[in-house]
Amino acid sequence: MAQPPVLLETQALTRSFGGLTAVDNLDFVVRKDEIVSLIGPNGAGKSTVFNLISGIYPPTAGRILFKGVNIAGLKPDRVERQGIARTFQTLRLFANMTVLENVLVGFHSRLKSNVIEDLIRPPWVARAERDAVEEARQLLRMLGQRLYTQQEFRAADLAYADRRLLELARAMASQPDLLMLDEPTAGMNPSEAADFMELIRRVHDRGFTILLIEHNLSVVMGVSQRITVLDYGLKISEGTPDEVRRDERVIEAYLGRKAATA
Ligand SMILES: Nc1ncnc2c1ncn2[C@@H]1O[C@H](COP(=O)(O)OP(=O)(O)OP(=O)(O)O)[C@@H](O)[C@H]1O
Ligand SMILES: [Mg+2]
Incomplete structure (x- = not known):
């Protein structure tokens, strides 16, 4: 069977901070419709890979091809307009805005409105806004009844797991086209994390390609088609969950000796 097309590809992607090479010559690929996970010990460089792809930092060297175009060094809003969205390891919601308003912020890269149009508000802007509100509500409903019924709550007043969901x-x-999630279950209890990963599966089933950073290994193994493992910025392994699980280098770097005998 032919493989799906490559959506994202990094080539020799490198980022140094002073003398520290946080991401070192990294090559990896995400194909359309996959769930690919990035794992590795604390400080391995996972979030830095996200920061490079999403344009928070420019790479020191290397290329980031998205749909065949090099996006390395583009500013975050430009990257977003190319079709990449992300969440952060620590939440970055607008705490005093409502749930619905926070979702509407996510629409901004699709709404064509600008400041002048906001002032004179031609009818098509109002219509686009109404459509966006309706779409935002549907999205909340898809993500579960709880968030949907709390759409007028302030983000700050949501339970922690629900704030993660809102992100x-x-x-x-x-x-x-590519959804990047940086440790979305961080800080959740095991049952919340399990529910969340079930949801990630549903999101994937709705046609989202997902690049996931996740600390919880059982979660990663269950949900990913392929896994790339980083250690000190270097790729030390990649493959299917089964391949990665059995790889000596991964066991040494990440899983600990106990996992080898489990
Ligand atoms: N802006 C920065 N300035 C200096 N050093 C940084 C910066 N961002 C990351 N680093 C360093 O780069 C290395 C990789 O950090 P990164 O946050 O990418 O790791 P990570 O794999 O996401 O770790 P964790 O699992 O703890 O989230 C670390 O040593 C970190 O201290
Ligand atoms: Mg991180």
């Missing part, structure tokens, strides 16, 4: 909703709102 996901906001990233999905721009209908990205």
